[in-house]
Amino acid sequence: MPNESKYEADIASIRNMMERTSKFISLSGLSGVLAGVYALVGAGFVYFMVHFPRSPLSYRIETIQPFDTVMKLMGVALAVLVASIGTGLWLSSKKAKKAGVKIWSASSKSMLINLAVPIVSGGIFILILLMNGHYGVVAPACLVFYGLGLVNASPNFYDEIRYLGYSEICLGLVSAALPGYGLLFWSLGFGVLHIIYGSLMFRKYDR
Amino acid sequence: MSNPFSKLDKVLEHSVRLQILSILIVNESYDFNSLKEALELSDGSLATHIKALEKEKYILITKSFVGKKPNTRYRLSEKGRQAFKKHIDALDTIIKAQKK
Numbered sequence: 001m002p003n004e005s006k007y008e009a010d011i012a013s014i015r016n017m018m019e020r021t022s023k024f025i026s027l028s029g030l031s032g033v034l035a036g037v038y039a040l041v042g043a044g045f046v047y048f049m050v051h052f053p054r055s056p057l058s059y060r061i062e063t064i065q066p067f068d069t070v071m072k073l074m075g076v077a078l079a080v081l082v083a084s085i086g087t088g089l090w091l092s093s094k095k096a097k098k099a100g101v102k103i104w105s106a107s108s109k110s111m112l113i114n115l116a117v118p119i120v121s122g123g124i125f126i127l128i129l130l131m132n133g134h135y136g137v138v139a140p141a142c143l144v145f146y147g148l149g150l151v152n153a154s155p156n157f158y159d160e161i162r163y164l165g166y167s168e169i170c171l172g173l174v175s176a177a178l179p180g181y182g183l184l185f186w187s188l189g190f191g192v193l194h195i196i197y198g199s200l201m202f203r204k205y206d207r
Numbered sequence: 208m209s210n211p212f213s214k215l216d217k218v219l220e221h222s223v224r225l226q227i228l229s230i231l232i233v234n235e236s237y238d239f240n241s242l243k244e245a246l247e248l249s250d251g252s253l254a255t256h257i258k259a260l261e262k263e264k265y266i267l268i269t270k271s272f273v274g275k276k277p278n279t280r281y282r283l284s285e286k287g288r289q290a291f292k293k294h295i296d297a298l299d300t301i302i303k304a305q306k307k
Contacts, residue, residue, distance in 0.1 A: 010225055017245065
């Protein structure tokens with residue numbers, strides 16, 4: 001009769017296969033922390049460009065700004081996005097290499113599709129808002145659609161990502177009710193939350 | 208009390224087959240090459256195990272083409288899902304009994 005270790009090994013290998021084939025386990029927590037730092041730097045830049053010398057905690061009543069300012073804001077947002085994605089890809093491929101797994105696999109493909117559906121539709125929606133001058137709800141829309149993307153792709157990630165998604169959605173909805181705090185909520189959602197969840201994940205999975 | 212070993216599935220006692228089913232439990236469908244990569248098996252060895260599971264009707268096969276390359280995808284059948292569950296329950300009972 002086979003001994004118990006064979007059965008325990010079977011159970012362990014099942015768990016391992018389920019996780020490895022359905023989850024993007026190479027996602028690096030550190031890249032989340034860095035994405036948060038980039039977002040805070042970007043937000044600080046925007047604050048000094050647009051709102052300074054008013055207190056960052058003051059509520060803005062006016063929303064309409066000259067179009068070239070809007071273009072500059074988009075430039076900053078784009079730079080933060082590119083830097084974050086770049087860092088994420090770099091650190092995750094390093095982690096994948098260390099673990100001896102491929103970064104481009106069936107699970108990362110399904111993760112990208114799940115992530116892209118809400119985020120790409122949100123991106124197009126936000127461009128339409130910008131074209132029509134609805135600047136006040138752009139930051140909330142970014143948070144809500146990003147959160148939806150994370151929740152939608154959460155079966156492909158560790159659990160923390162689902163909670164991050166819920167937090168982004170809640171923050172986005174509160175922010176939509178208080179459009180004058182747009183930059184503040186944007187910094188909380190893309191900066192502070194990324195740093196918190198990124199360091200949680202770094203402590204749990206990266207070391 | 209019935210012997211828990213008798214409840215183990217003979218086909219699934221092979222751990223590669225058990226691993227194939229566990230992949231198909233969490234993924235709606237999976238293709239041959241991705242299975243090969245995940246399990247680190249040769250073509251021939253994977254094909255043998257697939258055939259054994261196919262014979263029991265534990266998995267369903269869809270063949271199609273992506274461009275000119277054949278793409279064979281596998282899905283879990285309802286029978287396979289039940290067999291997997293029964294086998295895991297039996298494993299669980301055995302491990303618990305041995306821990307006592």
